[in-house]
Amino acid sequence: MPKLDFLVKDIADLKDSGLYNTIRTLEGANSPWVQIGGRKLLNLSSNNYLGLANHPEMMKAAKDAIDKYGVGAGAVRSIAGTMDLHIKLEEALARFKGREACVVFQSGFLANAGVIPAIIRKEDVIFSDELNHASVIDGCRLTKAPILRYKHNDMADLERIIKENGNYERKYIITDGVFSMDGDIADLKSIAALGERHDCVTMVDDAHGEGVLGKGGRGVVNHLGLGERIDIEVGTLSKAFGCAGGFVAGRREIADWLKQRGRPFLFSNALSPSEAAGCLKAIELLEKSETLVTTLWENSKYFKSAMKEAGFDIGISQTPITPVMLGEANVAHGMSKRLFEDGVFAMAIGYPTVPKGKARIRAMLSAGHAKKDLDYGIERFVKIGREFKVIK
Ligand SMILES: Cc1ncc(COP(=O)(O)O)c(C=O)c1O
Incomplete structure (x- = not known):
């Protein structure tokens, strides 16, 4: 057997168990809106909290x-x-x-x-x-x-x-x-x-x-x-x-x-x-100036309260990290895929990164998001959450 061939099986195992991570490629800056595969998507996946990555x-x-x-x-x-x-x-x-x-x-x-x-x-x-x-x-x-x-x-x-x-x-x-x-x-x-x-x-x-x-x-x-x-x-x-x-x-x-x-x-x-x-x-x-930090917190409060009001379980977060708790990994991955199709880039996270049964989509807010960006994201979360019967 050629050297390192065991990796072929290890990778196939990862794919079979749904744990293989397909990495998206950004075709430009990591800003509040990103281009992936020629399409513009609202970016709820980055740690660019203050929008400084391309300030x-x-x-x-x-x-x-x-x-x-x-x-x-x-x-x-x-x-x-x-x-x-x-x-x-x-x-x-x-x-x-x-x-x-x-x-x-x-x-x-x-x-x-x-x-x-x-x-x-x-x-x-x-x-x-x-x-x-x-x-x-x-x-x-x-x-x-x-x-x-x-x-x-x-x-x-x-x-x-x-x-x-x-x-x-x-x-x-x-x-x-x-x-x-x-x-x-x-x-x-x-x-x-x-x-x-x-x-x-x-x-x-x-x-x-x-x-x-x-x-x-x-x-x-x-x-x-x-x-x-x-x-x-x-x-x-x-x-x-x-x-x-x-x-x-x-x-x-x-x-x-x-x-x-x-x-x-x-x-x-x-x-x-x-x-x-x-x-x-x-x-x-x-x-x-403290403006960027203040805007980040305003944005996260706005997004979190709208998501809560819509009926989503957003966990125990005290910060702009917003875990949308979905339970089973297939729901989190399915919703993330549907959000992607509808113009929102928000990553699903499942086992082993989080415990089994605690899969989620982690929405990350930024000071760079405008209110209308957040509304766009909330609207699509609500629509797709209903499709998946996660909310009423
Ligand atoms: C808690 C924590 N510590 C350390 C790191 C690593 O930071 P860096 O990306 O600068 O290597 C991360 C990044 O994901 C993190 O979340």
């Missing part, structure tokens, strides 16, 4: 950076890839987040895969929310430390596990800030208190909170008024910030240490100059 000022900043710095950083950060742009971005992010220092990585995934194993040793212990993001899980696995999962956002369960493992010298609680499939917010106030009571370092991955929650989009820690009570904040620059990249913010020693021991920092090429310049511009725009 004219962001594009100009990126183009100017290309003129000055070229298209690539040319090396890993620690050899010759650190440009003044990267340093400016780290200083701006530290200021924006109200933290002592910040280190930028090439993505949010790499920020988690960098910081967690750089700090946590195999003789330590990690308490991790059972619904944490894959990058947090992979970062934890790289440490070789025991990973003890607590029930989702269940503080009694977390405290029980902490107490049962009080013998470890160094203990860490790690949670997503906003859970990406349900849009609920971690009980970070209790986590901060538990961390203080039981001497655990606390870390939040705020990928879906950056640019969305808190004053002017400063994130979940700011939103809950926790300041430095959460020790490590990880964020992404690829969602609300509209570019690419990730970061770790906290006390200066974390940044110093990551520049010595963060493997994606040391062994993977730096963020490109255009991305760094785009991110810097995003911070400038957010520091100048």
Whole structure:
């Protein structure tokens, strides 16, 4: 049998079980309306929360950076890839987040895969929310430390596990800030208190909170008024910030240490100059005005209340992530396909990304949507929801 032929069967198995993901190709920018297969569709699938991914000022900043710095950083950060742009971005992010220092990585995934194993040793212990993001899980696995999962956002369960493992010298609680499939917010106030009571370092991955929650989009820690009570904040620059990249913010020693021991920092090429310049511009725009964040929240309130009124179950979301709960995967996939035919791009999500019987269409709102865009989406959801007898 030719090498790797087992993949032929594995792929066929995925297709047979309905788990094969067919990836759509966008024929232009990831804006509120996208072109796919020559057709224009309302985009309810992107993480471009603030519409910055193709904002004219962001594009100009990126183009100017290309003129000055070229298209690539040319090396890993620690050899010759650190440009003044990267340093400016780290200083701006530290200021924006109200933290002592910040280190930028090439993505949010790499920020988690960098910081967690750089700090946590195999003789330590990690308490991790059972619904944490894959990058947090992979970062934890790289440490070789025991990973003890607590029930989702269940503080009694977390405290029980902490107490049962009080013998470890160094203990860490790690949670997503906003859970990406349900849009609920971690009980970070209790986590901060538990961390203080039981001497655990606390870390939040705020990928879906950056640019969305808190004053002017400063994130979940700011939103809950926790300041430095959460020790490590990880964020992404690829969602609300509209570019690419990730970061770790906290006390200066974390940044110093990551520049010595963060493997994606040391062994993977730096963020490109255009991305760094785009991110810097995003911070400038957010520091100048809260309008985009306010519009995002107005849009999500408008969409969510209309969907609720129409009779849809939109789950427990507290953020612009809007899961339209449909139960069985075939309903979610069928509705998503019908929405697509009717001009709405909204992805179905089923097992194993979410538990069996909890399939959904995840509608993502953006400040870039106009009210009439939202009405267009709501109208089609209602029409197709009726077709599928999900609502009356
Ligand atoms: C909770 C969470 N953490 C991290 C990431 C990774 O971010 P990035 O796309 O910047 O790698 C994501 C992206 O899906 C996420 O949802």
